[in-house]
Amino acid sequence: MKKHIAILTTLVLLLGGMPAFAGNGSAAANEDGIDYLALVNKLHPLPEGWEEALETVMITNSVGDEVEVEAQAYAAYLSLKTDLEENDGIYLELDSARRSVAAQQDIMNRFIEKYGADYAAKTVATPGYSEHHTGLALDLYFKIKNGDGTFTDVYYNEDMTRPEYEELWAKVHAKLADYGFILRYLPDKEYITGYGYEPWHIRYIGDADLAREITAQPGKTLEVWLGAATDANAAVDYGTSELYTRDELEEAAVQVKCRFASFAGCELHTLRYAGDECNTEENIAWMNQLDEGKGYVQAAEFISDFHSPVQPGEETAWEPDTEYTDWQWWLARTADGGWQLLTWGYR
Ligand SMILES: [Zn+2]
Known part of the structure; x- marks a missing residue:
């Protein structure tokens, strides 16, 4: 031995x-509020004091779910949504955004009770290590306008990733940076982010110029841009x-x-x-x-x-x-x- x-x-x-995470942001929440560049992933937990400093809004989406979003990120999302509706005929909705550490722990506990600790650990994100804790990560879905003016929700991951929607996502992604968002889980970058491609998961970083800078470099992940990977x-x-x-x-x-x-x-x-x-x-x-x-x-x-x-x-x-x-x-x-x-x- x-x-x-x-x-x-x-x-x-x-x-x-x-090396502790040391990048372009301080990765901590402080008295001035949250750091919009904070890195939260499977290796970096939610910074201390974050939940106390966070200001959120609550909305109800088109399928009747309550969604909680960080306030500034929500304002930026609304501008993005309006732009896409008016100029591209694309109707965005919010599936989920913030999940508190406590809520994640509840999910974990329920899974442990029901399926055992091993399965829970494999299936549920470790409380504290999900970007959704920040309130800055938004999962999108969209509505398709029918001929009669009604809308159909395209809500499930397996539907949103159908090839017929690739062009729609491309239009959405092209406008993210102008509103301070980046696409977070890029194709073929699971070895850095820990997640496969998710066209719906966007992250608010608080600054359109920075978002444009990241987005201008194809395949650049937030981890790499921040110098953490x-x-x-x-x-x-x-x-x-x-x-x-x-x-x-x-x-x-x-x-x-x-x-x-x-x-x-x-x-x-x-x-x-x-x-x-x-x-x-x-x-x-x-x-x-x-x-x-x-x-x-x-x-x-x-x-x-x-x-x-x-x-x-x-x-x-x-x-x-x-x-x-x-x-x-x-x-x-x-x-x-x-x-x-x-x-x-x-x-
Ligand atoms: Zn997500």
Whole structure:
């Protein structure tokens, strides 16, 4: 078990030395109100004091649901909506916007009660780590005007993503920046944002000029623009596995890549599945020691080579301009198939 101690030491060192989010915004709520550039994702929780500083409005949408939105974001949304109606004949509606941390915890508790902790952890966003907590993330849907002047709601994700609506979304997306919004979960950027493409999820960042600056760079995510992540996708070598399907390994690799993206300035060169021999009794027992009470049943290891920045930030533990080879990533798997990235580093 000696190797595990060594890895843990590395992990602690890295976590201690990991660059805290430091970008163009201060990522905190203060007495002047909220920071419209705050980053909230699976790695960055809602800043402290946010809910106290937040000012919201409540509206009722076309299907009768109450929706709560941050006040300034709502005003900007109304301008966007009016523009699209008058100039493009597109009728936007708000599906959901703000969810409090407490509400998210309620959802989590209900899922735990009904389906068990493993399934809940896999299905429900961790309370505190959803962008919807900010009140600045808006999920859109739209209404289609019928020949007789009535409207039909296009509400479900599987309907909104039908190819016939691609052009409609393109028109919506083209106008977001002018009102201070960005499209948040871009196509093919799951390895940074943690989410697949969502044409309906937009984020208010408070400033049209900044939104235009981000939007002008195709594929630029908020994480990368804020300096909290590096866009360094690498092809993954999944090798062969008798234990895991390709989809399962891809899910695991996304977790690794999202975490890697937060290694500011580092460039990922290779990422490979270590092979089924990583799934030993000893390793599974180690995972259950690292994260007690989860009942992990399987283990998976990925290995990567990456390069550290020429000038690492002051608070990072990287040797400057160095190729780190055979760096390990360990994931544990629950009985119902959820992956958890538990640790990374060297033996
Ligand atoms: Zn959303």
